Amino acid sequence: MQTSQNSPSWSGPLARKEVEEMQTYTAPLEGRRKLLRLDFNENTLGPSPLVQKALRNIPQNHISIYPEYTGLREAIANSLNKQKISIPLTTSQIEVFNGVDAAIHATFHAYGDRGDYLLTTTPTFGYYTPCAQMQGMKILSIPYVGEKFQFPLTEIQKTLIDKNPKLVLICNPNNPTGTQLDPEKILELAAIAPNTLFVIDELYEAFLGESVLSKINFNATTNLLVLRSLSKTAGLAGLRIGFAIGHHEVISRISRLKGPYDINSFAVTAAFAALKDQTYVDNYVQEILQAREWIKRKLLTNNVKHHIESGNYFLIWPNHKSEYIEFSLKKEGILVRNMKGKDLIDGSIRVSIGIQSQMKLFWNAFTKHDNNSFIP
Numbered sequence: 001m002q003t004s005q006n007s008p009s010w011s012g013p014l015a016r017k018e019v020e021e022m023q024t025y026t027a028p029l030e031g032r033r034k035l036l037r038l039d040f041n042e043n044t045l046g047p048s049p050l051v052q053k054a055l056r057n058i059p060q061n062h063i064s065i066y067p068e069y070t071g072l073r074e075a076i077a078n079s080l081n082k083q084k085i086s087i088p089l090t091t092s093q094i095e096v097f098n099g100v101d102a103a104i105h106a107t108f109h110a111y112g113d114r115g116d117y118l119l120t121t122t123p124t125f126g127y128y129t130p131c132a133q134m135q136g137m138k139i140l141s142i143p144y145v146g147e148k149f150q151f152p153l154t155e156i157q158k159t160l161i162d163k164n165p166k167l168v169l170i171c172n173p174n175n176p177t178g179t180q181l182d183p184e185k186i187l188e189l190a191a192i193a194p195n196t197l198f199v200i201d202e203l204y205e206a207f208l209g210e211s212v213l214s215k216i217n218f219n220a221t222t223n224l225l226v227l228r229s230l231s232k233t234a235g236l237a238g239l240r241i242g243f244a245i246g247h248h249e250v251i252s253r254i255s256r257l258k259g260p261y262d263i264n265s266f267a268v269t270a271a272f273a274a275l276k277d278q279t280y281v282d283n284y285v286q287e288i289l290q291a292r293e294w295i296k297r298k299l300l301t302n303n304v305k306h307h308i309e310s311g312n313y314f315l316i317w318p319n320h321k322s323e324y325i326e327f328s329l330k331k332e333g334i335l336v337r338n339m340k341g342k343d344l345i346d347g348s349i350r351v352s353i354g355i356q357s358q359m360k361l362f363w364n365a366f367t368k369h370d371n372n373s374f375i376p
């Protein structure tokens, strides 16, 4: 992650104290389009053909008219209700955002006050930290446990009781460790602290095949919000569309932090088309799960230190320095994410899982640069 720092010579108006103390959160996302992108857990094949068709057919006046959202939440609710859901969701339990990033931002803005605690795990998705910092929150990051990066349940339970955090952020399965936490355990945690809002970031739920939505009754568990996105499995990362699902009172509160037209017309059109083609997404997920098994076998049989669990990504500890492998793979046209400096996983790289032919390209390039004695 790159950062920008305050200029000491700045004599103009200062922002809020918290903002002055922050650095810009930017991910290294430039110049990636021609390469094999195994660095951001995106869909490596692209969205359903229905999405491309719908976008091509957008009439010209949709560009000059503000976006319209009629039917969008109904379409999302219908799509979710076809999955394993305990009680059918209604539209008042869903809000749509300009990507899950915007949902996370709105949630912190709505709930996080100066001095409040955010309780989360480490290592986890990076955007929770700046969102807490901009609110002036204090961050409690509990490390995953042991070589298998197990969820730190006991420590989280204890901290919930001791510190009474305002927000708990659980990424399930966790990016980047793939750690999963059972829906029952999540609900048990939420029951311990009814005044804490639990945000369950389910961006990679499709690759785990299990969601807290299959167990929750939002009328009974009012302090839990689930985040889902069309970025990864549906392949709409560039258009930015994600949603939050929760009790209608929680949804109403985070909705107040949205601008009236935060989601653009192209994203809306693409979302309708993507939601119509669940078969495309299901088939893509199946291909990734097969590729996950394939690469897992390769890693095991070749004794490569790795951790692979529930997401469309895995961690690998190369023999060489992680920056050397990152650089060498880039020269071969393959992008991966260096985990240098991250708690517990320093020295590793995170590799997104694409379809099997893409994993073969990765494996051949990796074995060529990391250890010539491997048999690809």
Ligand SMILES: Cc1ncc(COP(=O)(O)O)c(C=O)c1O
Binding pocket: 040, 041, 098, 099, 100, 101, 102, 125, 171, 175, 201, 203, 228, 229, 230, 231, 237, 240, 241, 242
């Ligand atoms: C765990 C997690 N949450 C949220 C996001 C952001 O999702 P979106 O593209 O919907 O903003 C990402 C993106 O990488 C992620 O890994």
